[in-house]
Amino acid sequence: MKYFVAAGEDRRLDATARKSLRGSYIQLSNGITHYELTGPAGGDVVVLTGGLTVPLFYWDETAAALHDHGLRTLAYSAYGRGYSDRVEGPYGEALLARQLLELIVDTLDESTPRHLVGASMGALVAMAYLGRHAAAPTTVTLIGPAGLSPPPMLQKLLLGNDITGGLIAKHLGQRIFDRHQRHNVRDRKRAADLAAMVDTAYHYEGSLFAFFDTLQHFPLFDRAELYRATGALPIPAMLMWGTDDQVTPISSLDHVNDLLKPEQCHVIPDCGHMVPFERPAFVAEKLAAFTAFHTKR
Template structure:
Protein backbone atom coordinates (compact mmCIF):
# COMPACT_ATOMS: atom_id res chain seq x y z
CA UNK A 1 0.00 0.00 0.00
CA UNK A 2 1.35 3.41 -0.93
CA UNK A 3 2.22 5.67 2.00
CA UNK A 4 -0.36 8.41 2.63
CA UNK A 5 -1.22 11.17 5.09
CA UNK A 6 -4.88 11.06 6.11
CA UNK A 7 -7.21 13.96 6.76
CA UNK A 8 -6.83 15.14 10.37
CA UNK A 9 -3.19 14.04 10.63
CA UNK A 10 -1.99 17.57 11.24
CA UNK A 11 1.14 16.89 13.33
CA UNK A 12 4.63 15.65 12.49
CA UNK A 13 7.06 13.73 14.65
CA UNK A 14 10.44 15.44 14.59
CA UNK A 15 13.43 15.80 16.90
CA UNK A 16 12.07 19.23 17.85
CA UNK A 17 8.51 18.11 18.66
CA UNK A 18 9.83 15.18 20.70
CA UNK A 19 11.79 17.48 23.02
CA UNK A 20 8.57 18.35 24.86
CA UNK A 21 7.32 14.76 25.07
CA UNK A 22 7.61 12.50 28.11
CA UNK A 23 9.68 9.33 28.06
CA UNK A 24 12.85 8.53 26.12
CA UNK A 25 13.70 8.09 22.46
CA UNK A 26 16.25 5.93 20.69
CA UNK A 27 17.22 5.57 17.03
CA UNK A 28 16.99 1.93 15.92
CA UNK A 29 17.63 0.45 12.49
CA UNK A 30 14.06 1.04 11.28
CA UNK A 31 13.41 4.36 13.00
CA UNK A 32 13.02 6.22 16.28
CA UNK A 33 11.32 4.35 19.12
CA UNK A 34 9.58 5.96 22.09
CA UNK A 35 10.12 3.97 25.29
CA UNK A 36 10.04 4.11 29.09
CA UNK A 37 12.23 2.01 31.38
CA UNK A 38 11.14 2.30 35.01
CA UNK A 39 11.25 0.47 38.31
CA UNK A 40 13.99 -0.87 40.60
CA UNK A 41 17.29 -1.27 38.76
CA UNK A 42 17.88 -4.66 40.38
CA UNK A 43 14.40 -5.95 39.53
CA UNK A 44 13.61 -8.60 36.92
CA UNK A 45 12.77 -6.91 33.62
CA UNK A 46 9.26 -7.24 32.19
CA UNK A 47 9.01 -6.21 28.52
CA UNK A 48 5.59 -5.42 27.07
CA UNK A 49 4.34 -5.72 23.48
CA UNK A 50 1.14 -3.88 22.68
CA UNK A 51 -1.76 -4.35 20.30
CA UNK A 52 -2.81 -2.89 16.96
CA UNK A 53 -3.36 0.73 17.98
CA UNK A 54 -2.04 1.36 21.47
CA UNK A 55 0.79 3.68 22.57
CA UNK A 56 3.01 2.94 25.54
CA UNK A 57 0.78 5.02 27.84
CA UNK A 58 -1.70 2.14 27.70
CA UNK A 59 0.56 0.28 30.13
CA UNK A 60 0.97 3.06 32.72
CA UNK A 61 -1.27 1.63 35.45
CA UNK A 62 0.13 -1.88 35.07
CA UNK A 63 3.66 -0.46 35.15
CA UNK A 64 2.89 1.28 38.45
CA UNK A 65 1.59 -1.98 39.91
CA UNK A 66 4.57 -4.04 38.72
CA UNK A 67 7.14 -1.46 39.83
CA UNK A 68 5.54 -1.49 43.29
CA UNK A 69 6.07 -5.25 43.35
CA UNK A 70 9.79 -4.85 42.68
CA UNK A 71 9.79 -5.46 38.93
CA UNK A 72 11.48 -3.28 36.34
CA UNK A 73 9.41 -2.58 33.22
CA UNK A 74 10.15 -1.66 29.62
CA UNK A 75 7.31 -0.31 27.52
CA UNK A 76 7.48 1.16 24.05
CA UNK A 77 5.22 2.36 21.29
CA UNK A 78 5.45 0.06 18.30
CA UNK A 79 6.38 1.72 15.02
CA UNK A 80 3.40 3.67 13.71
CA UNK A 81 1.91 4.07 17.20
CA UNK A 82 2.26 6.69 19.92
CA UNK A 83 5.36 8.83 19.44
CA UNK A 84 7.45 6.23 17.60
CA UNK A 85 8.30 6.75 13.93
CA UNK A 86 5.83 6.05 11.16
CA UNK A 87 8.21 4.02 9.04
CA UNK A 88 7.95 3.42 5.31
CA UNK A 89 8.39 -0.33 5.62
CA UNK A 90 6.22 -3.43 5.80
CA UNK A 91 4.38 -3.45 9.11
CA UNK A 92 4.57 -7.13 9.97
CA UNK A 93 5.49 -9.14 13.04
CA UNK A 94 9.12 -9.30 11.94
CA UNK A 95 9.34 -5.49 12.08
CA UNK A 96 7.84 -5.34 15.58
CA UNK A 97 9.88 -8.28 16.92
CA UNK A 98 13.04 -6.68 15.52
CA UNK A 99 12.11 -3.43 17.25
CA UNK A 100 11.87 -5.21 20.62
CA UNK A 101 15.09 -7.15 20.05
CA UNK A 102 17.08 -4.06 19.09
CA UNK A 103 15.60 -2.01 21.93
CA UNK A 104 16.44 -4.55 24.63
CA UNK A 105 19.92 -5.05 23.17
CA UNK A 106 20.68 -1.35 22.97
CA UNK A 107 19.48 -0.76 26.53
CA UNK A 108 21.68 -3.58 27.82
CA UNK A 109 18.79 -5.62 29.21
CA UNK A 110 19.71 -9.03 27.86
CA UNK A 111 22.30 -10.11 30.45
CA UNK A 112 19.52 -12.14 32.09
CA UNK A 113 16.46 -13.65 30.41
CA UNK A 114 13.51 -11.28 30.13
CA UNK A 115 9.87 -11.68 31.10
CA UNK A 116 7.78 -10.95 28.03
CA UNK A 117 4.15 -9.78 28.06
CA UNK A 118 2.04 -9.48 24.90
CA UNK A 119 -1.57 -8.44 24.55
CA UNK A 120 -3.89 -8.94 21.55
CA UNK A 121 -1.79 -8.49 18.38
CA UNK A 122 1.18 -7.92 20.67
CA UNK A 123 0.86 -11.56 21.74
CA UNK A 124 1.72 -12.57 18.15
CA UNK A 125 4.72 -10.25 18.25
CA UNK A 126 5.78 -11.67 21.63
CA UNK A 127 5.50 -15.24 20.33
CA UNK A 128 7.54 -14.32 17.25
CA UNK A 129 10.22 -12.76 19.46
CA UNK A 130 10.25 -15.86 21.68
CA UNK A 131 10.64 -18.15 18.66
CA UNK A 132 13.59 -16.10 17.42
CA UNK A 133 15.29 -15.74 20.82
CA UNK A 134 14.02 -18.50 23.09
CA UNK A 135 17.07 -18.39 25.37
CA UNK A 136 16.42 -14.72 26.13
CA UNK A 137 12.86 -15.25 27.39
CA UNK A 138 12.38 -16.44 30.97
CA UNK A 139 8.57 -16.29 31.03
CA UNK A 140 5.87 -15.45 28.53
CA UNK A 141 2.54 -13.87 29.48
CA UNK A 142 -0.16 -13.63 26.81
CA UNK A 143 -3.28 -11.57 27.43
CA UNK A 144 -6.33 -12.01 25.20
CA UNK A 145 -4.12 -13.12 22.31
CA UNK A 146 -5.18 -12.56 18.72
CA UNK A 147 -4.68 -15.23 16.09
CA UNK A 148 -7.15 -18.01 16.88
CA UNK A 149 -10.12 -17.00 14.74
CA UNK A 150 -10.47 -18.84 11.44
CA UNK A 151 -9.67 -16.86 8.28
CA UNK A 152 -12.80 -15.98 6.28
CA UNK A 153 -13.03 -14.89 2.63
CA UNK A 154 -14.60 -11.62 3.80
CA UNK A 155 -12.13 -10.95 6.62
CA UNK A 156 -10.55 -7.47 6.64
CA UNK A 157 -7.08 -8.97 6.23
CA UNK A 158 -8.02 -10.74 3.00
CA UNK A 159 -9.94 -7.80 1.59
CA UNK A 160 -7.02 -5.47 2.28
CA UNK A 161 -4.49 -7.57 0.37
CA UNK A 162 -5.31 -5.44 -2.67
CA UNK A 163 -3.18 -2.31 -2.31
CA UNK A 164 -5.57 -0.05 -4.17
CA UNK A 165 -8.58 -1.22 -2.17
CA UNK A 166 -6.65 -0.98 1.10
CA UNK A 167 -5.60 2.58 0.38
CA UNK A 168 -9.12 3.58 -0.60
CA UNK A 169 -10.70 2.07 2.52
CA UNK A 170 -8.02 3.52 4.79
CA UNK A 171 -8.38 7.06 3.42
CA UNK A 172 -12.17 7.17 3.25
CA UNK A 173 -13.24 5.12 6.26
CA UNK A 174 -10.07 4.51 8.26
CA UNK A 175 -10.85 6.79 11.18
CA UNK A 176 -14.43 5.54 11.41
CA UNK A 177 -13.23 1.91 11.44
CA UNK A 178 -10.63 2.74 14.07
CA UNK A 179 -13.21 4.35 16.37
CA UNK A 180 -15.49 1.34 15.97
CA UNK A 181 -12.65 -1.01 16.86
CA UNK A 182 -11.78 0.98 19.97
CA UNK A 183 -15.39 0.97 21.09
CA UNK A 184 -15.35 -2.83 21.48
CA UNK A 185 -12.13 -3.07 23.44
CA UNK A 186 -13.12 -1.99 26.93
CA UNK A 187 -16.08 -3.03 29.06
CA UNK A 188 -16.34 0.17 31.13
CA UNK A 189 -17.61 3.18 29.07
CA UNK A 190 -15.51 5.68 31.03
CA UNK A 191 -12.34 3.67 30.50
CA UNK A 192 -13.33 3.23 26.87
CA UNK A 193 -13.56 7.00 26.44
CA UNK A 194 -10.15 7.42 28.10
CA UNK A 195 -8.62 4.81 25.81
CA UNK A 196 -10.16 6.35 22.69
CA UNK A 197 -8.88 9.80 23.59
CA UNK A 198 -5.38 8.41 24.23
CA UNK A 199 -5.20 6.58 20.92
CA UNK A 200 -6.82 9.25 18.75
CA UNK A 201 -4.51 11.95 20.09
CA UNK A 202 -1.50 10.00 18.77
CA UNK A 203 -3.33 9.42 15.48
CA UNK A 204 -3.00 13.10 14.67
CA UNK A 205 0.58 12.40 13.61
CA UNK A 206 1.21 11.89 9.92
CA UNK A 207 1.21 8.31 8.72
CA UNK A 208 -0.76 6.84 11.62
CA UNK A 209 -3.69 5.39 9.66
CA UNK A 210 -1.30 4.17 6.99
CA UNK A 211 0.62 2.26 9.67
CA UNK A 212 -2.50 0.55 11.04
CA UNK A 213 -3.86 -0.48 7.67
CA UNK A 214 -0.48 -1.64 6.43
CA UNK A 215 -0.32 -3.77 9.58
CA UNK A 216 -3.74 -5.24 8.77
CA UNK A 217 -2.39 -6.08 5.33
CA UNK A 218 0.81 -7.77 6.44
CA UNK A 219 0.31 -9.15 9.96
CA UNK A 220 -2.36 -11.88 9.91
CA UNK A 221 -4.47 -11.86 13.07
CA UNK A 222 -6.42 -15.03 12.20
CA UNK A 223 -5.43 -18.60 11.49
CA UNK A 224 -2.24 -18.49 13.56
CA UNK A 225 -2.58 -21.85 15.27
CA UNK A 226 0.87 -22.93 14.04
CA UNK A 227 2.50 -19.99 15.86
CA UNK A 228 0.69 -20.94 19.08
CA UNK A 229 1.73 -24.58 18.64
CA UNK A 230 5.33 -23.58 17.94
CA UNK A 231 5.36 -21.39 21.04
CA UNK A 232 3.98 -24.20 23.20
CA UNK A 233 6.79 -26.46 21.99
CA UNK A 234 9.50 -23.98 23.12
CA UNK A 235 9.12 -24.98 26.76
CA UNK A 236 9.02 -21.37 27.99
CA UNK A 237 6.91 -21.05 31.17
CA UNK A 238 3.72 -19.40 29.97
CA UNK A 239 0.91 -17.54 31.71
CA UNK A 240 -2.36 -17.08 29.81
CA UNK A 241 -4.78 -14.34 30.88
CA UNK A 242 -8.19 -13.53 29.41
CA UNK A 243 -10.97 -11.04 30.07
CA UNK A 244 -14.25 -12.80 30.80
CA UNK A 245 -16.16 -10.34 28.59
CA UNK A 246 -13.62 -9.96 25.78
CA UNK A 247 -15.50 -9.09 22.58
CA UNK A 248 -12.40 -8.87 20.34
CA UNK A 249 -10.68 -12.17 21.10
CA UNK A 250 -13.59 -14.05 22.68
CA UNK A 251 -13.18 -16.33 25.68
CA UNK A 252 -14.38 -19.19 23.47
CA UNK A 253 -10.79 -19.42 22.16
CA UNK A 254 -9.33 -20.07 25.61
CA UNK A 255 -9.48 -23.86 25.41
CA UNK A 256 -7.78 -23.86 22.00
CA UNK A 257 -5.06 -21.54 23.32
CA UNK A 258 -4.50 -23.83 26.31
CA UNK A 259 -4.25 -26.90 24.11
CA UNK A 260 -1.68 -25.30 21.79
CA UNK A 261 0.36 -23.30 24.31
CA UNK A 262 0.30 -25.72 27.24
CA UNK A 263 0.58 -22.83 29.73
CA UNK A 264 1.74 -23.44 33.31
CA UNK A 265 -1.13 -21.29 34.53
CA UNK A 266 -4.18 -19.54 33.13
CA UNK A 267 -6.66 -17.11 34.63
CA UNK A 268 -9.94 -15.58 33.47
CA UNK A 269 -10.36 -12.05 34.80
CA UNK A 270 -13.94 -11.28 35.79
CA UNK A 271 -15.81 -8.18 34.62
CA UNK A 272 -13.11 -7.39 32.09
CA UNK A 273 -13.09 -6.82 28.34
CA UNK A 274 -10.28 -7.17 25.80
CA UNK A 275 -7.74 -4.90 27.43
CA UNK A 276 -7.07 -6.46 30.82
CA UNK A 277 -3.74 -4.64 31.44
CA UNK A 278 -5.60 -1.34 30.99
CA UNK A 279 -8.90 -2.31 32.62
CA UNK A 280 -7.68 -4.47 35.51
CA UNK A 281 -4.01 -3.58 36.07
CA UNK A 282 -3.96 -4.73 39.70
CA UNK A 283 -5.51 -8.10 38.86
CA UNK A 284 -3.05 -8.58 35.99
CA UNK A 285 -0.09 -7.61 38.20
CA UNK A 286 -1.33 -10.04 40.85
CA UNK A 287 -0.95 -12.80 38.26
CA UNK A 288 2.32 -11.70 36.63
CA UNK A 289 4.36 -10.86 39.75
CA UNK A 290 4.21 -14.28 41.47
CA UNK A 291 4.62 -16.06 38.13
CA UNK A 292 7.83 -14.12 37.48
CA UNK A 293 9.04 -14.57 41.06
CA UNK A 294 8.56 -18.34 40.92
CA UNK A 295 10.64 -18.59 37.76
CA UNK A 296 13.39 -16.37 39.22
CA UNK A 297 13.54 -18.48 42.37
CA UNK A 298 13.97 -21.64 40.28
CA UNK A 299 16.78 -20.07 38.24
CA UNK A 300 18.57 -18.78 41.36
CA UNK A 301 18.29 -22.03 43.33
Protein backbone atom coordinates in the same frame (compact mmCIF):
# COMPACT_ATOMS: atom_id res chain seq x y z
CA MET B 1 -0.47 -0.11 0.37
CA LYS B 2 0.85 3.32 -0.60
CA TYR B 3 1.80 5.61 2.28
CA PHE B 4 -0.70 8.41 2.94
CA VAL B 5 -1.39 11.19 5.44
CA ALA B 6 -5.01 11.20 6.63
CA ALA B 7 -7.21 14.17 7.37
CA GLY B 8 -6.62 15.36 10.93
CA GLU B 9 -3.00 14.19 11.03
CA ASP B 10 -1.70 17.71 11.48
CA ARG B 11 1.49 17.00 13.46
CA ARG B 12 4.87 15.63 12.46
CA LEU B 13 7.07 13.47 14.69
CA ASP B 14 10.58 14.89 14.64
CA ALA B 15 13.31 15.82 17.08
CA THR B 16 11.66 19.14 17.89
CA ALA B 17 8.28 17.55 18.62
CA ARG B 18 9.79 14.82 20.79
CA LYS B 19 11.49 17.36 23.08
CA SER B 20 8.09 18.14 24.57
CA LEU B 21 6.91 14.52 24.78
CA ARG B 22 7.42 12.01 27.56
CA GLY B 23 9.68 8.99 27.48
CA SER B 24 13.01 8.03 25.94
CA TYR B 25 13.92 7.47 22.30
CA ILE B 26 16.36 5.15 20.58
CA GLN B 27 17.40 4.82 16.94
CA LEU B 28 16.88 1.24 15.75
CA SER B 29 17.45 -0.16 12.28
CA ASN B 30 14.00 0.80 10.95
CA GLY B 31 13.48 4.04 12.83
CA ILE B 32 13.21 5.74 16.19
CA THR B 33 11.43 3.82 18.96
CA HIS B 34 9.66 5.47 21.89
CA TYR B 35 10.24 3.58 25.16
CA GLU B 36 10.35 3.85 28.95
CA LEU B 37 12.53 1.71 31.23
CA THR B 38 11.31 2.45 34.75
CA GLY B 39 10.92 0.94 38.20
CA PRO B 40 13.12 -0.21 41.09
CA ALA B 41 16.81 -0.58 40.27
CA GLY B 42 17.97 -4.19 40.34
CA GLY B 43 14.55 -5.72 39.79
CA ASP B 44 13.70 -8.25 37.12
CA VAL B 45 12.48 -6.53 33.95
CA VAL B 46 9.02 -7.11 32.53
CA VAL B 47 8.93 -6.27 28.81
CA LEU B 48 5.49 -5.00 27.81
CA THR B 49 4.41 -5.47 24.19
CA GLY B 50 1.15 -3.80 23.16
CA GLY B 51 -1.44 -4.45 20.50
CA LEU B 52 -2.66 -3.03 17.22
CA THR B 53 -3.43 0.56 18.26
CA VAL B 54 -1.99 1.31 21.68
CA PRO B 55 1.01 3.47 22.70
CA LEU B 56 3.31 2.63 25.57
CA PHE B 57 1.27 4.71 28.04
CA TYR B 58 -1.45 2.09 27.74
CA TRP B 59 0.66 0.19 30.29
CA ASP B 60 1.03 3.02 32.83
CA GLU B 61 -1.19 1.64 35.59
CA THR B 62 0.07 -1.92 35.17
CA ALA B 63 3.68 -0.70 35.19
CA ALA B 64 3.13 1.31 38.38
CA ALA B 65 1.59 -1.73 40.08
CA LEU B 66 4.50 -3.92 38.93
CA HIS B 67 6.93 -1.38 40.38
CA ASP B 68 5.15 -1.75 43.73
CA HIS B 69 6.03 -5.46 43.53
CA GLY B 70 9.71 -4.66 42.99
CA LEU B 71 9.77 -5.23 39.21
CA ARG B 72 11.15 -2.93 36.54
CA THR B 73 9.27 -2.45 33.27
CA LEU B 74 10.30 -1.84 29.69
CA ALA B 75 7.31 -0.47 27.80
CA TYR B 76 7.49 0.76 24.22
CA SER B 77 5.39 1.87 21.29
CA ALA B 78 5.50 -0.26 18.17
CA TYR B 79 6.39 1.52 14.95
CA GLY B 80 3.39 3.58 13.86
CA ARG B 81 2.05 3.86 17.42
CA GLY B 82 2.62 6.34 20.22
CA TYR B 83 5.68 8.47 19.51
CA SER B 84 7.65 5.85 17.58
CA ASP B 85 8.44 6.53 13.93
CA ARG B 86 5.84 5.99 11.25
CA VAL B 87 7.67 3.90 8.70
CA GLU B 88 6.40 3.53 5.17
CA GLY B 89 5.80 -0.19 5.62
CA PRO B 90 5.18 -2.96 5.27
CA TYR B 91 4.11 -3.37 8.90
CA GLY B 92 4.65 -7.10 8.97
CA GLU B 93 5.67 -9.60 11.62
CA ALA B 94 9.37 -9.38 10.76
CA LEU B 95 9.45 -5.60 11.26
CA LEU B 96 7.78 -5.65 14.68
CA ALA B 97 9.67 -8.71 15.98
CA ARG B 98 12.96 -7.10 14.91
CA GLN B 99 12.01 -3.87 16.71
CA LEU B 100 11.39 -5.82 19.93
CA LEU B 101 14.70 -7.71 19.62
CA GLU B 102 16.76 -4.60 18.96
CA LEU B 103 15.12 -2.68 21.79
CA ILE B 104 15.84 -5.45 24.29
CA VAL B 105 19.44 -5.86 23.13
CA ASP B 106 20.14 -2.11 23.18
CA THR B 107 18.47 -1.22 26.50
CA LEU B 108 18.89 -4.25 28.80
CA ASP B 109 21.98 -5.87 30.26
CA GLU B 110 22.32 -9.44 29.01
CA SER B 111 22.40 -10.83 32.56
CA THR B 112 19.16 -9.15 33.65
CA PRO B 113 16.29 -11.63 34.17
CA ARG B 114 13.43 -10.62 31.89
CA HIS B 115 9.82 -11.61 31.47
CA LEU B 116 7.98 -11.05 28.21
CA VAL B 117 4.34 -9.93 28.15
CA GLY B 118 2.28 -9.58 24.97
CA ALA B 119 -1.30 -8.35 24.73
CA SER B 120 -3.58 -8.86 21.71
CA MET B 121 -1.44 -8.48 18.57
CA GLY B 122 1.50 -7.97 20.92
CA ALA B 123 1.14 -11.63 21.88
CA LEU B 124 1.88 -12.59 18.28
CA VAL B 125 4.84 -10.20 18.19
CA ALA B 126 6.16 -11.71 21.43
CA MET B 127 5.81 -15.28 20.12
CA ALA B 128 7.42 -14.34 16.80
CA TYR B 129 10.35 -12.88 18.76
CA LEU B 130 10.68 -16.12 20.75
CA GLY B 131 10.72 -18.17 17.58
CA ARG B 132 13.43 -16.08 15.94
CA HIS B 133 15.89 -15.48 18.74
CA ALA B 134 17.81 -17.74 21.09
CA ALA B 135 18.06 -15.29 24.02
CA ALA B 136 14.87 -16.49 25.67
CA PRO B 137 13.17 -14.70 28.57
CA THR B 138 12.52 -16.38 31.90
CA THR B 139 8.75 -16.42 31.33
CA VAL B 140 6.17 -15.36 28.75
CA THR B 141 2.64 -14.12 29.44
CA LEU B 142 -0.05 -13.68 26.78
CA ILE B 143 -3.10 -11.51 27.44
CA GLY B 144 -6.22 -11.61 25.25
CA PRO B 145 -4.04 -12.93 22.43
CA ALA B 146 -4.88 -12.53 18.77
CA GLY B 147 -4.41 -15.13 16.07
CA LEU B 148 -7.13 -17.76 16.33
CA SER B 149 -10.40 -15.99 15.56
CA PRO B 150 -11.62 -16.06 11.93
CA PRO B 151 -10.74 -13.05 9.74
CA PRO B 152 -13.62 -10.58 9.26
CA MET B 153 -14.61 -9.33 5.82
CA LEU B 154 -12.60 -6.11 6.28
CA GLN B 155 -9.36 -8.06 6.46
CA LYS B 156 -10.25 -10.02 3.35
CA LEU B 157 -10.83 -6.79 1.43
CA LEU B 158 -7.64 -5.21 2.72
CA LEU B 159 -5.59 -8.30 1.94
CA GLY B 160 -6.98 -8.43 -1.59
CA ASN B 161 -4.76 -5.78 -3.16
CA ASP B 162 -3.17 -2.40 -2.52
CA ILE B 163 -5.75 -0.46 -4.54
CA THR B 164 -8.74 -1.79 -2.61
CA GLY B 165 -6.96 -1.47 0.72
CA GLY B 166 -5.82 2.06 -0.01
CA LEU B 167 -9.28 3.25 -1.02
CA ILE B 168 -10.89 1.77 2.09
CA ALA B 169 -8.20 3.20 4.37
CA LYS B 170 -8.35 6.72 2.91
CA HIS B 171 -12.10 7.11 2.63
CA LEU B 172 -13.46 4.95 5.46
CA GLY B 173 -10.38 4.65 7.63
CA GLN B 174 -11.27 6.96 10.51
CA ARG B 175 -14.76 5.48 10.82
CA ILE B 176 -13.41 1.92 10.87
CA PHE B 177 -10.71 2.88 13.38
CA ASP B 178 -13.22 4.55 15.73
CA ARG B 179 -15.50 1.53 15.53
CA HIS B 180 -12.61 -0.77 16.42
CA GLN B 181 -11.81 1.39 19.43
CA ARG B 182 -15.38 1.13 20.80
CA HIS B 183 -15.10 -2.66 21.12
CA ASN B 184 -11.93 -2.65 23.22
CA VAL B 185 -13.13 -1.90 26.76
CA ARG B 186 -16.28 -3.06 28.57
CA ASP B 187 -16.68 -0.04 30.88
CA ARG B 188 -17.81 3.07 28.96
CA LYS B 189 -15.84 5.53 31.09
CA ARG B 190 -12.64 3.53 30.73
CA ALA B 191 -13.33 3.11 27.01
CA ALA B 192 -13.51 6.90 26.65
CA ASP B 193 -10.26 7.29 28.60
CA LEU B 194 -8.51 4.78 26.34
CA ALA B 195 -9.84 6.40 23.16
CA ALA B 196 -8.59 9.82 24.30
CA MET B 197 -5.16 8.36 25.06
CA VAL B 198 -4.85 6.65 21.70
CA ASP B 199 -6.22 9.63 19.74
CA THR B 200 -3.48 11.89 21.14
CA ALA B 201 -0.86 10.00 19.17
CA TYR B 202 -3.06 9.60 16.07
CA HIS B 203 -2.70 13.27 15.20
CA TYR B 204 0.79 12.50 13.88
CA GLU B 205 1.29 11.94 10.17
CA GLY B 206 1.18 8.34 9.00
CA SER B 207 -0.75 6.94 11.98
CA LEU B 208 -3.84 5.75 10.13
CA PHE B 209 -1.67 4.36 7.35
CA ALA B 210 0.28 2.34 9.94
CA PHE B 211 -2.96 0.92 11.36
CA PHE B 212 -4.29 -0.23 7.97
CA ASP B 213 -0.94 -1.37 6.61
CA THR B 214 -0.63 -3.59 9.69
CA LEU B 215 -4.05 -5.07 8.98
CA GLN B 216 -2.88 -5.75 5.46
CA HIS B 217 0.57 -7.21 6.15
CA PHE B 218 0.64 -8.60 9.69
CA PRO B 219 -0.71 -12.20 9.87
CA LEU B 220 -3.37 -11.75 12.56
CA PHE B 221 -5.29 -14.96 11.84
CA ASP B 222 -4.71 -18.70 11.42
CA ARG B 223 -1.69 -18.69 13.76
CA ALA B 224 -2.17 -22.10 15.38
CA GLU B 225 1.34 -23.18 14.36
CA LEU B 226 2.88 -20.17 16.09
CA TYR B 227 1.05 -21.06 19.32
CA ARG B 228 2.07 -24.70 18.97
CA ALA B 229 5.72 -23.75 18.43
CA THR B 230 5.67 -21.45 21.46
CA GLY B 231 4.08 -24.16 23.58
CA ALA B 232 6.94 -26.49 22.64
CA LEU B 233 9.58 -24.08 23.94
CA PRO B 234 11.06 -24.66 27.43
CA ILE B 235 9.67 -21.31 28.63
CA PRO B 236 6.99 -21.17 31.37
CA ALA B 237 3.86 -19.51 30.01
CA MET B 238 0.86 -17.80 31.57
CA LEU B 239 -2.40 -16.86 29.86
CA MET B 240 -4.97 -14.18 30.80
CA TRP B 241 -8.28 -13.41 29.12
CA GLY B 242 -11.35 -11.25 29.77
CA THR B 243 -14.74 -12.96 29.60
CA ASP B 244 -16.28 -10.06 27.62
CA ASP B 245 -13.50 -9.70 25.06
CA GLN B 246 -15.14 -8.67 21.76
CA VAL B 247 -11.92 -8.28 19.78
CA THR B 248 -10.19 -11.62 20.42
CA PRO B 249 -13.14 -13.63 21.78
CA ILE B 250 -12.57 -15.97 24.70
CA SER B 251 -14.20 -18.73 22.65
CA SER B 252 -10.62 -19.46 21.51
CA LEU B 253 -9.49 -20.13 25.10
CA ASP B 254 -9.59 -23.94 24.96
CA HIS B 255 -7.78 -23.98 21.63
CA VAL B 256 -5.05 -21.69 22.95
CA ASN B 257 -4.69 -23.79 26.10
CA ASP B 258 -4.26 -26.93 24.00
CA LEU B 259 -1.59 -25.33 21.81
CA LEU B 260 0.28 -23.15 24.31
CA LYS B 261 0.05 -25.46 27.34
CA PRO B 262 0.44 -22.59 29.86
CA GLU B 263 1.33 -23.29 33.48
CA GLN B 264 -1.36 -20.84 34.56
CA CYS B 265 -4.56 -19.58 32.95
CA HIS B 266 -6.59 -16.72 34.44
CA VAL B 267 -10.06 -15.82 33.17
CA ILE B 268 -11.15 -12.35 34.33
CA PRO B 269 -14.92 -11.89 34.71
CA ASP B 270 -16.70 -8.74 33.50
CA CYS B 271 -13.58 -7.62 31.61
CA GLY B 272 -13.17 -6.70 27.96
CA HIS B 273 -10.23 -6.94 25.56
CA MET B 274 -7.88 -4.48 27.26
CA VAL B 275 -7.15 -6.50 30.41
CA PRO B 276 -4.01 -4.57 31.48
CA PHE B 277 -5.93 -1.30 31.12
CA GLU B 278 -9.10 -2.55 32.81
CA ARG B 279 -7.55 -4.70 35.57
CA PRO B 280 -3.98 -3.43 36.12
CA ALA B 281 -3.74 -4.48 39.78
CA PHE B 282 -4.87 -8.02 38.97
CA VAL B 283 -2.44 -8.33 36.07
CA ALA B 284 0.45 -7.02 38.20
CA GLU B 285 -0.35 -9.35 41.09
CA LYS B 286 -0.43 -12.45 38.90
CA LEU B 287 2.70 -11.41 36.99
CA ALA B 288 4.62 -10.67 40.17
CA ALA B 289 3.85 -14.07 41.66
CA PHE B 290 4.55 -15.93 38.41
CA THR B 291 7.84 -14.16 37.71
CA ALA B 292 9.04 -14.43 41.31
CA PHE B 293 8.47 -18.19 41.36
CA HIS B 294 10.43 -18.76 38.16
CA THR B 295 13.21 -16.31 38.96
CA LYS B 296 13.85 -18.13 42.24
CA ARG B 297 13.89 -21.46 40.43
